[in-house]
Amino acid sequence: MMNSKTKRYNLSDSTIRLVEEEDQFDFLCEGFDSPRARMSCGHVVTPMSLTKWCEQLLKQGEARFVCGQSGCNAEWSYQEVCKMALLTPEEMKNFETTMALNAAARDPNTKFCPGCMTPVTRGSSSDLYVCCHVCSAKTGRSFGFCWQCLREWKGQQPRSDRCENDDCHNSALKTLRECPEVQIELAGGVIGCPSVRACPTCGSLIQHTGIGCTEVSCPRCKMSFCFGCLKNANECIIDDFDICLSGIAARQTSIPVWDGRIFHTEIYSIPYP
Structure with missing residues (x-):
């Protein structure tokens, strides 16, 4: 497997448009040791500079690859990125996993x-x-x-x-069906509860260790809900000690479909570990 630090274009590869121009994506002036090549949008890259730019886009939550040079909003296909960045099998696996996660989040x-x-x-x-x-x-x-x-x-x-x-x-449904129980404190005492729940709003899987408050905030849609009864935190009935009075909801057998809305509640919750 080619080391990502030594990725270089093959001078004999006629499918790549090699040019005698500056690498326009070497933003940190690292001087990557490779011939330069022109992307479909016209801008010039090396395998490493392109790889780093695309990795940065993925870190920002993007699921598509856009040039981003001044005045250029061209979108590169994943196939072009794989070819021009000389992505290794491991890099492709990481890219595809992150692309899928980012797309699902958006x-x-x-x-x-x-x-x-x-x-x-x-x-x-x-x-x-x-x-x-x-x-x-x-x-x-x-x-x-x-x-x-x-x-x-x-x-x-x-x-x-x-x-x-x-x-x-459905791996998510399998997790909900087979996850072990944790012991959480409700009005009836310490009671067994599935350790993984699907957020009632967006369907994201959230795990509870049994330590701390039953109220959790979904990192995806920001909705606060009770891990025990699965009600919205504003609807969950609690006693003077912030303990849920509704009991444990049954294991979920379906995954809620999110409509994309982000919720900001005024309720303060204790983060679960």
């Missing part, structure tokens, strides 16, 4: 097609089959993938439970 109805890594918006929350028009155009046939296992679709559709790929299951 829009829960968007995921990346496993065939081309193009972001695709889900049409119906009751159908796991999703058609990628980019892959369909490239292959000349309808290409669909499973929203749940993110593999090319197998079997009849539409379906809301699973496709026919082996081990296709």
Whole structure:
């Protein structure tokens, strides 16, 4: 595997437009040891400067790669980034994982097609089959993938439970179903409660250690809710000692779908570990 510190363009690669110009993405003047090449938007990079720029975009929560040079808002395809940044298999894995997480955080109805890594918006929350028009155009046939296992679709559709790929299951639901219990203090004393809950507003999985307050604040949608009864913190009935009087809600069997709203409550909660 090529060391990321020594990534260099191959002078004999005719598919890369090599140029005798300055690296426009070497913002820290590191002087990367590689020939320079021109991106599709016209700006000049080296493999390392492009890699670092794209990593910075991912750290900022982006799921797409935009040039960002003054006056240029061109979007590079993931395929172009892989090629021009000479991404290693490990780097590609890290990029794809972060892209998917960032996309989910920005829009829960968007995921990346496993065939081309193009972001695709889900049409119906009751159908796991999703058609990628980019892959369909490239292959000349309808290409669909499973929203749940993110593999090319197998079997009849539409379906809301699973496709026919082996081990296709909703990992979040499996976690909710199989997570161990923790002991938390409610009005009836110390009671067993599932250690993982899906936020009632956005569906993010949140774990509780059993230590501290039952009221938690979701880091994704910012909604505060009671880990025991799953009610909004404003609706949860508590006693003088801030202990929930409603009891433990059953294990969740579905994941809430988020509408994208961010909530800011005036309730102060004790952070859970």
